[in-house]
Amino acid sequence: MIDPASPAAALEVTHLAKSFDGEAILRDVSFSVGRGELLVLRGESGTGKSVLLKCITRLIEPDAGTVRIFGTDSTTLDGVEVRRRVLLVGQVPTLFEGTVRENLEYPFSFKSNQHLPPPDSLSLLAMVGLSADLLGRNAAPLSVGQQQRLCIARALALDPGILLFDEPTAALDPAAKGVVEETILRLNREQGRAILMVTHNVEQVRRMGVRTLTLTQGMVTETGGDAG
Amino acid sequence: METVYDPVDGLVKLGLASLLMVVLILLSRVRNLGIDRELSVAVVRAVVQLMIVVLIIAAVFQSQNLFFVLLILAGMQGIAAATSAKRASEVKDPFRITLPSIASGTFVIMGVMILVGVMPLEAEFLIPIGSMVTGAAMVTCSLSLDRFMREMTTNRLRVETALSLGATWSEAVEPYTRQGIRASLIPSIDRLKTLGIVVLPGAMAGMIIGGVNPVWAAEYQLIIFFMIVGAELISAYIATLLAQKTVSLY
Numbered sequence: 487m488i489d490p491a492s493p494a495a496a497l498e499v500t501h502l503a504k505s506f507d508g509e510a511i512l513r514d515v516s517f518s519v520g521r522g523e524l525l526v527l528r529g530e531s532g533t534g535k536s537v538l539l540k541c542i543t544r545l546i547e548p549d550a551g552t553v554r555i556f557g558t559d560s561t562t563l564d565g566v567e568v569r570r571r572v573l574l575v576g577q578v579p580t581l582f583e584g585t586v587r588e589n590l591e592y593p594f595s596f597k598s599n600q601h602l603p604p605p606d607s608l609s610l611l612a613m614v615g616l617s618a619d620l621l622g623r624n625a626a627p628l629s630v631g632q633q634q635r636l637c638i639a640r641a642l643a644l645d646p647g648i649l650l651f652d653e654p655t656a657a658l659d660p661a662a663k664g665v666v667e668e669t670i671l672r673l674n675r676e677q678g679r680a681i682l683m684v685t686h687n688v689e690q691v692r693r694m695g696v697r698t699l700t701l702t703q704g705m706v707t708e709t710g711g712d713a714g
Numbered sequence: 715m716e717t718v719y720d721p722v723d724g725l726v727k728l729g730l731a732s733l734l735m736v737v738l739i740l741l742s743r744v745r746n747l748g749i750d751r752e753l754s755v756a757v758v759r760a761v762v763q764l765m766i767v768v769l770i771i772a773a774v775f776q777s778q779n780l781f782f783v784l785l786i787l788a789g790m791q792g793i794a795a796a797t798s799a800k801r802a803s804e805v806k807d808p809f810r811i812t813l814p815s816i817a818s819g820t821f822v823i824m825g826v827m828i829l830v831g832v833m834p835l836e837a838e839f840l841i842p843i844g845s846m847v848t849g850a851a852m853v854t855c856s857l858s859l860d861r862f863m864r865e866m867t868t869n870r871l872r873v874e875t876a877l878s879l880g881a882t883w884s885e886a887v888e889p890y891t892r893q894g895i896r897a898s899l900i901p902s903i904d905r906l907k908t909l910g911i912v913v914l915p916g917a918m919a920g921m922i923i924g925g926v927n928p929v930w931a932a933e934y935q936l937i938i939f940f941m942i943v944g945a946e947l948i949s950a951y952i953a954t955l956l957a958q959k960t961v962s963l964y
Contacts, residue, residue, distance in 0.1 A: 540964070543878065545874065545877060545878070545963070545964075546964055566880055566881070566882055569877060569878055569879075569880055570880040573878060573879070574878040575878075576871065576874065576875060576878070578871055580871045580872055580874075580875040582872065592879070593879035593880055593881075595885075596876075596879065596880045596881045596882070596885050597882070597885070598880040598881075598882070599879075599880045637875075640879070641879070644879065644880065
């Protein structure tokens, strides 16, 4: 059982390792994300950033190491429970058929979320800077930037303890990139959400100005500046 | 009026029908369609296979031994499952999916029909109807697996997103298993809708040619169709259910 009131770090990864077909993708990854902290993990393509996020959410089972969520070892929890608490927003905005409202309500069709209060769709859209007028509109024709913000709003609907972002602006144009970056910063600063974001983009790291780690050859090799 | 079988007359008619195939093979060779060799092999195989099967079936009919009937039906399941498994090459251990899917579709439906007294426990009914049901279950099994795997490839990100939003594996893949089942049953549903109008049912036509009362032939045709659709639905459901347990995203 996760205890969000526990004094432990929001997320603590220790000696995490994962190989595919004998090739080590993650060798010995250790770091932590404090409560209310926004941590950026930078790494070139193919360094295992996405695999790391999937190991944290148990979409992929790691070979070794531990992941603690608010002090609780994630292997003691059901994978579905882990993913509800540590919510991953992917690189490519992925929506389902239907309106913006239906997409916001979509996670509540799953058994594990049915005990949660129904989402306040208007507040969620406001949190990510989307207009309330979009609520009844089909989600498919939205711009990619709007779609990604809708994905963030949908994640927020479940009120996760920790948000993980996998290259959240990689598919966006420069203007949309700025809006999404600002949204992520606001969620951290105004709501105090613990966030781990991975990116390959050095400029983005500079722009966001938060504590940064670098992932190289499957290991966290360097701790960057904390402008935080 | 019951038709009496005359072997000489039968062979002459088969020979005349075979001449038609020879003409078609020659035409395809002249037109360079590239199917003459395959078509020739297929025709010879069909004749030889059917003759061997007829000899076996005739012997089983004469013995009325249910063990042999079961053996023949079991053999059909194995061959149908192996054929379907070849099509489902992207699925892990496909034979372990296709065999229980096809066999459960066939035997559940036939079992129910026997229990309620619709189908007599006689070799003359069990073997031909069993083969029709097995064949239909095989096609549906292949179609449902093919569609399910394609849907899973196309919607990999959606499955991953649903899992990230708290779905269980079966909740995340459920829309795609449903697509697999639905797509595989479309031909049967369309055939049922147009039964007797566009599609002239083969079994019914055969029975009428054999001298059976057309009303009785129609009744049996409907029973066979309902059995086929039932077996197809069970087969597609079990196939996608088992397949979703073997696929993974990474």
